[in-house]
Amino acid sequence: MTNEPTKEQLQLKMDSIMSQLMTTEEASELWGLSQGYIKNLCNEDNVIAHKVSRTWLLLRDQPNPKHG
Secondary structure, eight states: OOOOOOHHHHHHHHHHHHTTEEEHHHHHHHHTOOHHHHHHHHHTTOSOEEEETTEEEEETTSOOGGGO
16 A cells, blocks of 8 residues: 555645746736836846746745835
């Protein structure tokens, strides 16, 4: 008997991880900043973000950089 997670458990884990992330478009709406400005913040390491292919993913619960 193995203790490998089921497909459903893995999907729940992925859903949990993804709920903690947002795109630059979502960040733009949430923070009231332009998407281009947020991409610049990502490129300059001024926000917590990771680039996947051509898409920046940002940590959703970080503070608004406009207020920092």
